Amino acid sequence: MTRSRDVSRYSDQALQKLSDDLMAGKRRALSKALTLIESHAPSHRPAALKLISVLEKGQRAPALRLGISGAPGAGKSTLIEALGLFLLEQGHRVAVLAVDPSSRQSGGSLLGDKTRMEQLSCSDQAFVRPAPSGFSPDGVSLGGVAFRTRESILLCEAAGYDIVIVETVGVGQSEAAVADLTDLFLFVLSPGAGDDLQNMKKGVMEIPDCFVVNKADGALLPFARRAASDCRAALQLSGHRPSENAPSGRRSVLLCSALEKSGLDLLWQELQSLKQERLDLGAFEERRLQQRQRWFEEELRHQTMEKLFTKLDAAEPAVEKIRKAVLEGQLGPGQGAQELLELLWKE
């Protein structure tokens, strides 16, 4: 189905080699494949899609996909690094993907991305990928970021990483988006969590499967304890409602210190226990199935919009004529759009 001219840069052989190298766990192949996935060039998409299909067929046992978010300053990155190193010690291979839904505005990855998670980045068994910049040709920033991230997760899994952490550096809406990409969603609070909790919009409190108060060390320990009990109280208020994401309604609040590397074992134990609970209830697979269904629907929307933009580019004089008529008030915008679309799709 892939049109031959579109894959000029990636022949079937080249794609097969890329996928073989990636499945053999070669880091360079993974980096190269991620770059292909993240590419803005429309001509790269068919190759990227084909690669995904090939990798899915040869796929290993899927990883645990863990979403992590938190208020700025809660020490998300240091916690991810500490947790990642802990997981490496347990024999896991860990990939970290950063997602930045606001990258379109800031125009690139966050400052300091290169130096973040230095220790983790150095390990053979870990892979850290900063947020790609400037997504979403269709203007739906979050959507664009989200499904490139879905593909990136599959790539990491195919490369043998059995724990894929998706870190969102955005705020607000990004929580729901990242929860929709992952099996479990962890929210990191700082010891001054009162503010964090207040800043969490109504409804957001129900998204995480687990809360962890970081920096529970030294002089901050009593504050961390209080933040944890505030968080428990807030959860009580919001009613511990079971949801599609959390069928038992269980949402724990834990303490940890990325600095002292304490509490990480309990955190991991809790995450594993949550996973097991979901597996036993059949909810783990159900959630993945629904995520895949939504992914498919979003691809349909996205690719349809891309088709529209391609057609608009190709028919510029006609587009310009109708656009002028609309702007000058000779045509209503709705009717102008209707006439233009009939024209574009007539061929």
Added chain:
Amino acid sequence: MTRSRDVSRYSDQALQKLSDDLMAGKRRALSKALTLIESHAPSHRPAALKLISVLEKGQRAPALRLGISGAPGAGKSTLIEALGLFLLEQGHRVAVLAVDPSSRQSGGSLLGDKTRMEQLSCSDQAFVRPAPSGFSPDGVSLGGVAFRTRESILLCEAAGYDIVIVETVGVGQSEAAVADLTDLFLFVLSPGAGDDLQNMKKGVMEIPDCFVVNKADGALLPFARRAASDCRAALQLSGHRPSENAPSGRRSVLLCSALEKSGLDLLWQELQSLKQERLDLGAFEERRLQQRQRWFEEELRHQTMEKLFTKLDAAEPAVEKIRKAVLEGQLGPGQGAQELLELLWKE
């Protein structure tokens, strides 16, 4: 361009009569036309679009479009009623359109809509329309609401209302959406505005052209004064930056009392002066032109998605086959979408 079968319920003659009646200022015609615009039935769209084009050609001098938002409890509705009655006294004709971006979730207009703005509703020279329910077949709730509202504004203008107030009863994102539909945007604060200001997300503070603290009466007056000075301080902090919407960067903070009907004259004076300033700078027309451009683009997106859904419905067995392959992992979601779209648009 409108296909004949689509306008079965509205012949060209019927549309012409509707538009004549509407332009003659007949209320029933306006109500009927708004219902046509708000209709969910795809078969009504071509007639609605045609009506808009007809009305635009015969249009009167455009009205002042005034967006009004505010924190819940700030007394937005009573202020709109008081301001509306004040404007009627000045010889204006006032239409009020309520927009509720969250209506999709709540499943309808807000409780009590029928009894809101009772006095204003009773006047011959005013027209009050509650928020329509359950928009957006494409899932982009805000977008769907927004461009139906654009059309409704045009209808009210064609019916001779020279001031159209768009009230948003939503929160958060809706401010930007309503500002994009209107010439001036007013934000209503309550005397306890400290909280309102804190709840305004970063960036939202820059959207309004004017702030007004309502309930500046009786025992609340000192609190209202303090709220106004807090608001001025917050504006100072945010830097009074000129923007596309506010080219001079001027943003006033006023006091009023809907209860005592005080401060309404100063508020109206300020709004008129802002309008004049924009007109002198050429910014008034520029803003409208950009809004119309965005409207056209949104119509293109929206109608394209509608086309997609129609095609998906018509090709159900093929859709189901590919969907199954995607959910069972035989096809990547992206490639599945690509194959499906090639199939749908081949005919």
